[in-house]
Amino acid sequence: MIRKISYVMAMIILIAGLSGCSSNPKSENKKADLGVPADNELLAYFKAQYPDREPVQCAYEDITSDGSKDLIVIFENEKDKKQMCAVIAEENEKHQLTEPIPAPAENQKIQFKDIDEKDELEFIVSGSKNGSVGYAIYRIIDNRMINLFGEGMEDCCD
Ligand SMILES: [Ca+2]
Ligand SMILES: [Ca+2]
Structure with missing residues (x-):
């Protein structure tokens, strides 16, 4: 009797294990x-400050010319619109957004x-919306992301 129960148990565990594998969601890799x-x-730091904003694209480089790498984050805001900001690295984790x-x-x-070829490192953000492409060159000035030059951004941005 005990042997039969343990056999059934083993079968249940085996089946559960197999189905667990086959139903493994592939969306994780998406x-x-x-x-x-x-x-x-x-x-x-960004995620801790803004749990409602979902990062979609990032880039990590020193854009304030102070020797520490900063982070540019393109994210989806609470209204499903894409926005971007920079996390400027500061000492003692007093980062600026x-x-x-x-x-x-x-x-x-x-x-x-x-x-x-001087001072801060500039960065180019490009993308599209419904087939309209655009790009712009930005520089961080006084903790703000300043659009220096671009084309078609108003057509490709949310
Ligand atoms: Ca920096
Ligand atoms: Ca520069």
Whole structure:
């Protein structure tokens, strides 16, 4: 009798294990690459400050010319609109967040380029919305993300 019960138990465990494997959700892998490791310190800071904002694309580089790397985050806000801001790394984790500005709705890409070959490193944000593409070059000035030059951003941003 005991042997029969343990046999049934073993079968149940085996079946549960198999079905567990086959029904493993594949959506876990669907999440696009953020551009930085999930344990990035500034990304963690951003998420802690704004749990309602879902990062979709990030880039990690020193954009304030002070030797510490900062983080640019394109995210989806509470209203499902894409926005972006920068997390400026400061000592003692007193990081500064720039005011969010509109970001491209789809195919967001962030590239770094020192366009004037001096001072702060500039960055280019590009993307699209319903087939309209746009890009703009930004620089951090007084803790704000300033659009220096661009084309079509109003058509591709949310
Ligand atoms: Ca910096
Ligand atoms: Ca520069």
